[in-house]
Amino acid sequence: MMKNTYRNQLKNRLAKIVFLLVIIFLSTNISVLAQDKLGVIGNAKGVPTAMSEKELKTVMKGEKQRWGDGTKIVIALMKTNTPIGQNTSKRIYNMTGDELNRFWLALVFQGKTSAPTFFNSMNELESFVAQTPGAIGIVQHTSSNEGKLIAVDGKKDL
Amino acid sequence: MRITLKTKIWLTVLSVVMMFAFFILFYFPIQQEKYLLKNFNKEIQNLANTVALGVKIAITEQNFEGVQTAIDFVKGDPHLRFISILQTDTIWNDNHSSYNIKRTVFKTYPDGINIDVNQTSNDSIIVKESSFNTSLMNGSILLGFSTNEIVDSKKQIRLTSLAVSLIVFIVGILIGFWLARNISVPVLALRDAANRVGEGDLSQRVNNYSRDEIGELGVAFNRMVNDLEKAQEEIKSSNIALAKANDELQLTVENLKSTQAQLIQSEKMASLGQLTAGIAHEIQNPLNFVNNFSELSAELIQEYEASETTNEDKIEIIKDIKSNLEKIAHHGKRADRIVKGMLMHSREQKGEKIPVKINQQLEEDTTIAFHGIRAKNSSFQCEIVKDFDDKIDKVNIIPQDINRVVINLLNNAFYAVSERANNENEPNWKPTVIVSTKHLIDVISIGIEDNGTGISDEVKEKIFNPFFTTKPTGEGTGLGLSICYDIIKSHGGEIKVQSEYGKGTKFTIDLKI
Numbered sequence: 001m002m003k004n005t006y007r008n009q010l011k012n013r014l015a016k017i018v019f020l021l022v023i024i025f026l027s028t029n030i031s032v033l034a035q036d037k038l039g040v041i042g043n044a045k046g047v048p049t050a051m052s053e054k055e056l057k058t059v060m061k062g063e064k065q066r067w068g069d070g071t072k073i074v075i076a077l078m079k080t081n082t083p084i085g086q087n088t089s090k091r092i093y094n095m096t097g098d099e100l101n102r103f104w105l106a107l108v109f110q111g112k113t114s115a116p117t118f119f120n121s122m123n124e125l126e127s128f129v130a131q132t133p134g135a136i137g138i139v140q141h142t143s144s145n146e147g148k149l150i151a152v153d154g155k156k157d158l
Numbered sequence: 159m160r161i162t163l164k165t166k167i168w169l170t171v172l173s174v175v176m177m178f179a180f181f182i183l184f185y186f187p188i189q190q191e192k193y194l195l196k197n198f199n200k201e202i203q204n205l206a207n208t209v210a211l212g213v214k215i216a217i218t219e220q221n222f223e224g225v226q227t228a229i230d231f232v233k234g235d236p237h238l239r240f241i242s243i244l245q246t247d248t249i250w251n252d253n254h255s256s257y258n259i260k261r262t263v264f265k266t267y268p269d270g271i272n273i274d275v276n277q278t279s280n281d282s283i284i285v286k287e288s289s290f291n292t293s294l295m296n297g298s299i300l301l302g303f304s305t306n307e308i309v310d311s312k313k314q315i316r317l318t319s320l321a322v323s324l325i326v327f328i329v330g331i332l333i334g335f336w337l338a339r340n341i342s343v344p345v346l347a348l349r350d351a352a353n354r355v356g357e358g359d360l361s362q363r364v365n366n367y368s369r370d371e372i373g374e375l376g377v378a379f380n381r382m383v384n385d386l387e388k389a390q391e392e393i394k395s396s397n398i399a400l401a402k403a404n405d406e407l408q409l410t411v412e413n414l415k416s417t418q419a420q421l422i423q424s425e426k427m428a429s430l431g432q433l434t435a436g437i438a439h440e441i442q443n444p445l446n447f448v449n450n451f452s453e454l455s456a457e458l459i460q461e462y463e464a465s466e467t468t469n470e471d472k473i474e475i476i477k478d479i480k481s482n483l484e485k486i487a488h489h490g491k492r493a494d495r496i497v498k499g500m501l502m503h504s505r506e507q508k509g510e511k512i513p514v515k516i517n518q519q520l521e522e523d524t525t526i527a528f529h530g531i532r533a534k535n536s537s538f539q540c541e542i543v544k545d546f547d548d549k550i551d552k553v554n555i556i557p558q559d560i561n562r563v564v565i566n567l568l569n570n571a572f573y574a575v576s577e578r579a580n581n582e583n584e585p586n587w588k589p590t591v592i593v594s595t596k597h598l599i600d601v602i603s604i605g606i607e608d609n610g611t612g613i614s615d616e617v618k619e620k621i622f623n624p625f626f627t628t629k630p631t632g633e634g635t636g637l638g639l640s641i642c643y644d645i646i647k648s649h650g651g652e653i654k655v656q657s658e659y660g661k662g663t664k665f666t667i668d669l670k671i
Contacts, residue, residue, distance in 0.1 A: 079220050098294050101217055106265045108222045109213075109229060109243055115222030 037157040038084070038091055039141035039149040041126060046071025046134040050151040053158075059136060060092050062104075062113030067134055075116035076125050076137030084122065088138045091158060164342040168334055175330030179323040187319045191312050198308055199284060205232055206288035206301040213243060213299065214290040232301070233267065239283055239302040242266040242273045246289075246296045264297060273300065281305065344372045348379055360387040421637060441496050444489030451482040451489075458482070496526075509559060511649075513552035516560075516602060517595055520546065523561055524593050527568035531576070540575055545594035545605075553602050553669060555649065560669075563642045563653075567606040567665050568593070570638070573629070574610025574663060581611070600671050607664035613657040621655065 040056060042048075046067035051059075058064050059073055066072055078085035080097025089100045108115040119125040122139050126148075129135040139145060141157040149156040161169075209232060212225030232241055243264040250257045261275040279285045282305055289298035344366045351362040360383055366376035455478075461467060462475045524542060531538050568591065575589035587609070594605040613621065620626045622643040627636035646653040650670050657663035 101220060101294055104222055105213065105216055105225070105243070108216070108226050109241075109265045110267050110269055111229060111233060115216070115226045117223075118220040 036087065037141035038087060039139050039145060039157055040152055041129050041137050041139055041145065041148050042150050043074075043129055043131075043133050043135045045069075046073075047136050047150065050154070053153050056152050057092065060138070062107050062116075065113065071134035072114070074114070074132050074135040076129050076132075076135055077116050077118050078122065078125060078138065079118045079120055082120065084138070084140050085118070087140075092138060162342075163345055164338050167337045167342055171330055171334035171337060175327055175334075178326050178330070182319050182326060183323045187312075187315045190315045191308075194311050194315070195308060198303075198305075199286070202284055202286045202301055202303050203288065206286040206299045209241065209301070210288035210290040210299040214292055217292040217294045229267070235303070237304040237307045239304050240266055240268065240271050240273055240300075241302070242300040244275055244287075244297045244300050246298065261297075264295070273302075275300070277302065340368065340370075341372060344368070344376060348372075348376060351379065351383075355383055355386065360390060441493050444493040444496075447489035448486050448493070451486045455479050455482040455486075496522075509556035511554040511556055514555050514557045514560075516550055516553045516555070516604070517546040517548075519557060519561065520544075520564060520593055520595065520604065523564045524568060527565050527572065530565075531569065531572045535576065538572070538576055539579075540572060540589040540591055543590060543592040543594075545592060547595045547597045549597045550595050550602055553671065555669065556645075559645045559649070563645050563667065564604070564606070566638045566642055571606055571608035571610065571663070574608050574612070576610075578609075578611045598668075601668045602671060604667040604669070605664060606667075607662065609662035612659040612661050613655070613663055614659045618655060618657055622653075 046069050048068065055064075060075060062075070064073060077088055080086055080089055080100055086097055089095050089097050093100050093103065095103060104115060107113045117128060119128065125137050125139060126145070129137040136150075138158075139149075141149065152158060205228070209225065209228045212228040216222040216225040229241070232238055243266075245262050245264040247260045247262070248257050249260050263273050263275060266273050277285050277300070284303045284305060286301045286303075287298050288301075290296070344364070347366070348364050351364050354362045362383060363380050364376040366373050368376075458475045458479050462472055462479075467475070521544065524544065528540070528542060571591045575591060578584075578587070579589055590609050592605065592607040594607070596603040596605070617628060621639050623636075624640040625636035626640075627638075643653055646667055646669075652668045654666045654668075655663065656666070
């Protein structure tokens with residue numbers, strides 16, 4: 001009797017622990033998933049409120065210099081040593097961080113486009129985009145910045 | 159070769175201008191070009207360094223603004239040929255035991271240009287390299303710039319140098335003109351004025367109002383000419399006074415000459431007076447002969463006229479009378495000669511040289527002198543030795559002058575021996591005067607030597623000086639030997655004296671034949 005009670009208690013405890021671990025695992029994955037999602041922000045001047053992914057990549061690779069109203073395109077990115085920066089390199093440019101740097105170095109060196117501005121924090125990036133006409137930046141998609149995000153192919157997250 | 163002041167000024171100015179022009183035209187451009195090239199190289203190297211730094215920051219910090227600014231700056235230069243990023247990779251072998259360094263061109267601007275990774279500078283391009291090392295990439299920036307800018311700058315420097323040289327040359331020429339005008343012209347004016355002053359025109363003045371040394375020289379010159387003018391006025395006044403004094407002196411000299419002539423005449427007359435007695439004695443002898451033979455001839459004529467005289471006796475008487483007349487004529491001529499000699503001695507006239515038998519002349523002069531002193535002092539005794547050279551015949555002399563000299567010297571000789579005779583008691587001493595002649599190669603030497611008192615060295619130096627005498631006052635004028643000296647000199651001869659005090663004196667007269 002006593003033994004069964006102890007076993008039941010142990011089972012309950014294990015179940016609790018497993019449940020806790022599952023909760024923790026799920027919450028972590030949810031967080032990673034949430035972090036994996038990127039969004040595009042843009043300055044009110046010049047930057048359209050929606051665009052296609054192709055158009056986005058054209059802009060972000062410096063192949064397009066000006067917006068439709070003539071405003072110069074200014075690209076803002078998170079540094080490649082940040083998770084968002086690495087995610088951006090992978091998702092937008094399909095490159096590693098180093099490859100992205102070489103990519104931009106080549107472009108800037110040959111004068112084919114203006115250099116993007118890299119930031120350490122998202123706040124700085126958002127602030128920069130908000131203050132710079134024609135600026136477009138890649139940020140982490142969160143619920144707080146949902147309203148500011150530009151729809152790409154009709155979606156606010158990438 | 160005479161180089162004028164103006165030429166010297168021009169040479170100096172031109173030398174300075176040429177040196178300066180050479181410096182500006184050659185040295186300065188070369189230095190400028192070197193400096194320019196150095197700066198250009200440095201500037202390009204700095205650009206390469208800046209770009210390399212920009213690349214490094216861009217890669218490490220992900221800040222591409224720096225490299226973009228540098229690149230924009232480099233691109234803005236029209237002389238840029240290319241700018242490349244060279245990537246340096248280390249390639250290991252399979253065993254990872256050795257490696258090779260591989261340099262490749264990562265990117266080049268302008269796009270499409272092929273770049274040699276080992277390219278270096280040459281005449282048309284300057285290539286500079288600056289390395290960078292990052293975790294992402296090691297490499298370097300290779301920057302190529304055209305040298306057109308330097309070539310253009312060199313041309314500009316040469317043109318500027320040429321223009322500056324031209325300006326320097328023109329300024330130098332202007333300075334030359336200015337110097338010539340301010341130095342040469344006043345100096346030449348000063349020279350001309352000085353020349354005219356030298357020629358006696360003291361009205362010359364220079365007008366130079368410059369405040370430099372030349373102006374001061376002009377002022378000094380004018381002051382000098384003023385002083386000279388004043389001095390000349392003073393000299394003129396002095397000259398007038400001097401002329402007046404000179405006239406007075408001339409008068410005095412004439413008076414002195416007259417007095418001297420009178421003195422000489424007095425000396426002559428004194429010696430003449432001294433000789434009068436001797437001459438009278440000399441004349442007395444022939445006169446005695448003349449008188450005696452005249453009286454004898456008169457007696458012979460009376461005897462001739464007597465009736466008893468035979469023809470044979472008459473012939474003898476006539477022979478005797480003839481002989482007497484010859485003797486009278488002989489002694490008459492002798493007296494005549496003595497008188498003529500005396501006249502010659504006293505006459506104040508300039509004689510002419512005539513051939514004279516010098517030995518005979520000395521013979522007569524000696525006799526006259528001896529009798530002269532004997533007439534004065536009848537107790538005077540002296541041995542006269544005559545040592546005449548027979549080879550001597552006639553000599554061209556002014557006889558009255560040489561007579562005067564010889565008689566004067568003989569008088570002195572007789573005076574000296576008489577003085578010694580009076581002063582000394584020397585039993586073995588015998589007063590002696592030696593008159594001699596000697597024919598030398600081209601000279602007739604006359605010697606008059608005595609063994610009288612002699613002359614001291616101190617006196618010997620002065621004996622030919624006018625008015626110097628050792629005789630007591632009233633006995634000599636002091637002009638005798640002085641006149642002798644002048645006479646012998648006027649004959650072109652020499653008179654010398656040798657004497658030893660207390661032993662005697664010898665005068666030697668050398669007359670050129």
